[in-house]
Amino acid sequence: MKKIIKLFSIVGCLFLVNSCDLELQVDPNNLSPEAANTDFLLNSIEWGLNEFFFEVADYTMEVTRLAAMEPRSGTYETAYQPQDFDDMWEQAYVGVLSDAKTLIGLAEEKSLFVHAGIARTIEAYTLVTLVDFFGDVPMNTALDGENFTPTVDDGASVFAAAETLLDQAIVDFGKESLGTPANDLFYKGDTDKWIALANSLKLKLAITTRLVDGSAASKIDALITADQLIEEASGDWEFPFSTNTTTVPDSRHPYFSDNYGGAADYMSNYFMDLLLRDKSNADPRTRYYFYRQTLDISTDVNELPCIVETKPAHYGETTIFCNAGDGYWGRDNGDQDGIPPDNQLRTVFGLYPVGGKFDADDGKLATFADGLQGAGIHPLMQSSWVKFMLAESALILGTAGDPADLLQQAVEEALAKVVNFGPNVVDADLGATETDLADYVTEVMDRYTAATTDDERLDVIIKEYYISLFGNGVEAYNAYRRTGKPAGIQPHLSGQPGSFIRSFAYPSNSINRNANIDSKGTVGAQVFWDTNPADFVK
Numbered sequence: 001m002k003k004i005i006k007l008f009s010i011v012g013c014l015f016l017v018n019s020c021d022l023e024l025q026v027d028p029n030n031l032s033p034e035a036a037n038t039d040f041l042l043n044s045i046e047w048g049l050n051e052f053f054f055e056v057a058d059y060t061m062e063v064t065r066l067a068a069m070e071p072r073s074g075t076y077e078t079a080y081q082p083q084d085f086d087d088m089w090e091q092a093y094v095g096v097l098s099d100a101k102t103l104i105g106l107a108e109e110k111s112l113f114v115h116a117g118i119a120r121t122i123e124a125y126t127l128v129t130l131v132d133f134f135g136d137v138p139m140n141t142a143l144d145g146e147n148f149t150p151t152v153d154d155g156a157s158v159f160a161a162a163e164t165l166l167d168q169a170i171v172d173f174g175k176e177s178l179g180t181p182a183n184d185l186f187y188k189g190d191t192d193k194w195i196a197l198a199n200s201l202k203l204k205l206a207i208t209t210r211l212v213d214g215s216a217a218s219k220i221d222a223l224i225t226a227d228q229l230i231e232e233a234s235g236d237w238e239f240p241f242s243t244n245t246t247t248v249p250d251s252r253h254p255y256f257s258d259n260y261g262g263a264a265d266y267m268s269n270y271f272m273d274l275l276l277r278d279k280s281n282a283d284p285r286t287r288y289y290f291y292r293q294t295l296d297i298s299t300d301v302n303e304l305p306c307i308v309e310t311k312p313a314h315y316g317e318t319t320i321f322c323n324a325g326d327g328y329w330g331r332d333n334g335d336q337d338g339i340p341p342d343n344q345l346r347t348v349f350g351l352y353p354v355g356g357k358f359d360a361d362d363g364k365l366a367t368f369a370d371g372l373q374g375a376g377i378h379p380l381m382q383s384s385w386v387k388f389m390l391a392e393s394a395l396i397l398g399t400a401g402d403p404a405d406l407l408q409q410a411v412e413e414a415l416a417k418v419v420n421f422g423p424n425v426v427d428a429d430l431g432a433t434e435t436d437l438a439d440y441v442t443e444v445m446d447r448y449t450a451a452t453t454d455d456e457r458l459d460v461i462i463k464e465y466y467i468s469l470f471g472n473g474v475e476a477y478n479a480y481r482r483t484g485k486p487a488g489i490q491p492h493l494s495g496q497p498g499s500f501i502r503s504f505a506y507p508s509n510s511i512n513r514n515a516n517i518d519s520k521g522t523v524g525a526q527v528f529w530d531t532n533p534a535d536f537v538k
Contacts, residue, residue: 036102038103042115045100045103048096052091052096052126053129060133061476064477064480076498076500080504082507089510096126100123101123103116104116114184114191117191118194120165121169127139135526136152136153149514170198173191186237197230197235197237206219206393208478212528213529216397220393221399224390224401236381241376243373255349266346267328267346269328270332271330284415284436285415287360288351288426289470291370292361295361296363297329303340303341304323315490336494348366360429378472379471384409388414392458392461395458404448407464408444410468417468444464459486461485462486463487466479480537481537482530491538500524502526
């Protein structure tokens with residue numbers, strides 16, 4: 001599924017010419033940090049985060065079966081190569097983190113505390129995501145401008161630094177600022193929403209580290225008492241795309257650009273089957289998540305090679321294999337078959353979250369004129385996810401709140417988020433009804449009530465959390481390693497894939513150019529907060 005997004009340099013005044021105030025004798029291609037425009041830097045950081053997130057989310061959606069991991073190899077160890085992560089690393093360090101450091105200094109000098117708070121929040125999120133993906137990463141010596149061979153810092157210290165950054169950001173947002181951002185791409189300078197996000201990210205840190213942090217419960221209870229988390233969808237943290245095709249890079253959702261007019265990606269057979277058949281009726285989000293380019297499954301082996309293959313012996317009786325039926329054309333986890341001429345037949349991303357087409361049983365080629373024409377979102381944090389995390393915490397750590405009530409609120413908000421997305425392009429006869437939504441919630445809660453152990457209850461919570469995370473593999477990857485849920489996930493197609501990817505290999509541009517960073521040796525290396533057994537996830 002890997003797509004490379006070029007990180008175009010936006011140093012100088014390429015996009016904000018009219019707002020720059022530069023003397024003619026100053027070389028705009030060699031500006032000092034002091035001469036930088038704070039609004040421009042902020043936009044650079046926010047756009048850079050969007051690109052960084054896409055890269056990380058792409059890989060983590062694959063390994064968690066939210067999308068198909070194909071065509072890769074027969075083992076997890078060789079599924080990805082270090083050079084696959086070079087762009088991501090550069091986006092994080094050369095782009096987001098470097099610009100954030102510069103902006104924080106400038107903003108504090110000018111008493112632009114909203115700018116500083118936003119930069120610190122994004123810096124914290126980027127550092128934490130690097131740890132979640134790679135494990136130990138450079139921090140203290142990475143951005144001093146003089147050290148070109150930084151050493152890695154242990155993940156726990158990076159998390160601690162990120163938590164401090166979030167606390168500092170919250171203080172920044174409470175100060176009287178001499179100006180607000182001209183174009184905050186996320187919250188339009190609304191400090192209340194930024195504070196709620198910063199606190200929600202602190203919740204994310206606490207639940208992520210609950211296996212190793214004995215104070216996680218008290219931290220979460222303190223956040224609940226403070227009552228400044230993301231409470232409703234209006235506060236969701238998401239990067240907005242548009243239908244504009246004249247910008248460089250294209251401002252449409254990248255999954256839309258890559259899959260409409262001929263699919264570049266495969267959907268996950270497992271994930272589609274989960275939505276179609278896990279409950280008594282198909283998940284109300286199914287037609288919003290996926291668009292079928294055909295309503296039939298081919299009988300031509302040249303189009304669908306797996307139809308003449310035998311279901312692997314290590315697949316369970318109910319495990320989906322080859323296709324999900326009814327035109328839901330995807331791939332199994334780790335399928336190494338070559339790529340057949342099926343790009344106009346594959347199921348593609350639908351209306352949510354990529355701004356594609358609602359599935360109204362058209363069964364036609366997805367085109368660039370369809371749906372919201374790419375005006376989707378990158379979902380980074382949502383109110384429903386906050387409640388899923390609180391439900392897990394209440395169940396496992398005993399923090400405040402009834403896990404059942406929190407689960408129900410989370411599911412209701414997760415459903416509403418999707419079915420209210422792009423309502424003008426939804427077929428009124430096939431869109432989810434209030435009855436559909438109510439029946440789904442009832443079935444989930446019936447399962448929770450029927451569960452007899454906390455492990456079974458946790459599986460209900462995490463499965464619903466997982467389904468809601470379509471478009472954000474980052475949180476699915478963390479939850480899977482932390483909890484081992486959802487249970488019964490489709491195995492790798494190979495019977496002997498080796499250790500699951502507990503962390504990804506360091507990028508080639510870090511290990512080849514920096515003697516202070518060594519290859520970890522195996523993707524089985526666990527990040528500091530993952531203390532589960534070596535074979536905990538597969």
